[in-house]
Amino acid sequence: xxxxxxxxxxxxxxxxxxxxxxxxxxxxxxxxxxxxxxxxxxxxxxxxxxxxxxxxxxxxxxxxxxxxxxxxxxxxxxxxxxxxxxxxxxxxxxxxxxxxxxxxxxxxxxxxxxxxxxxxxxxxxxxxxxxxxxxxxxxxxxxxxxxxxxxxxxxxxxxxxxxxxxxxxxxxxxxxxxxxxxxxxxxxxxxxxxxxxxxxxxxxxxxxxx
DNA sequence: ACATTAAGTGATT
DNA sequence: AATCACTTAATGT
Numbered sequence: 001x002x003x004x005x006x007x008x009x010x011x012x013x014x015x016x017x018x019x020x021x022x023x024x025x026x027x028x029x030x031x032x033x034x035x036x037x038x039x040x041x042x043x044x045x046x047x048x049x050x051x052x053x054x055x056x057x058x059x060x061x062x063x064x065x066x067x068x069x070x071x072x073x074x075x076x077x078x079x080x081x082x083x084x085x086x087x088x089x090x091x092x093x094x095x096x097x098x099x100x101x102x103x104x105x106x107x108x109x110x111x112x113x114x115x116x117x118x119x120x121x122x123x124x125x126x127x128x129x130x131x132x133x134x135x136x137x138x139x140x141x142x143x144x145x146x147x148x149x150x151x152x153x154x155x156x157x158x159x160x161x162x163x164x165x166x167x168x169x170x171x172x173x174x175x176x177x178x179x180x181x182x183x184x185x186x187x188x189x190x191x192x193x194x195x196x197x198x199x200x201x202x203x204x205x206x207x208x209x210x
Numbered sequence: 211a212c213a214t215t216a217a218g219t220g221a222t223t
Numbered sequence: 224a225a226t227c228a229c230t231t232a233a234t235g236t
Contacts, residue, residue: 146224147224170215170216170217171216171217172215172216172217180224180225181224181225181226182216182217183217183218183219183224183225183226183227184224184225186216186217186218186219187218187219187224189217190217190218190219200217202215202216202217202232202233202234203216203233
């Protein structure tokens with residue numbers, strides 16, 4: 001595990017900090033599809049993503065989802081960052097998009113390391129900035145893009161984080177994540193297929209327009 | 211062969 | 224873009 005940690009983070013953190021992370025962090029392997037964080041759950045740890053991808057979702061009172069963005073290797077969660085500045089309850093839901101490997105760091109260490117290591121402070125601030133940017137992008141997508149454009153972007157993002165042109169999913173699942181109905185997704189997918197941007201199969205979509 | 215689940219489609223709002 | 228109602232296709236038992 002130290003190898004993976006060093007490999008992905010050595011250019012960011014000084015050696016002593018890596019040692020501390022190694023000593024304190026808990027490595028966790030998450031199978032695809034399982035939940036990492038639920039809305040309302042207290043945040044006790046800060047995750048550093050070593051391998052795989054997570055998807056971050058918002059949920060309404062009826063349990064209906066809306067995908068915000070994907071996280072990849074080297075990313076951390078903005079929610080955890082903001083929780084240190086006050087409330088410690090999660091406002092979002094995180095699921096493993098692929099099998100993933102995380103290092104969990106107790107949140108007390110976050111503030112401690114902020115003062116101790118400049119590389120940590122830098123990392124936190126930069127993470128915050130890039131999450132904020134991603135959040136704005138998500139808002140733009142939802143507010144300004146039509147459903148067909150949103151769908152294509154979704155397929156491309158999903159293909160990217162999975163590093164796989166074949167997506168194994170159903171129209172119903174996509175509809176759920178984009179917060180629309182299955183019929184709409186089926187129609188738009190059909191349209192994209194006619195435009196030769198994708199190929200449709202049962203439980204499987206090939207993304208051509210990467 | 212039958213049941214179940216995924217996907218396609220016309221019509222209506 | 225959503226919903227209904229229905230059809231067709233694929234897959235599991």
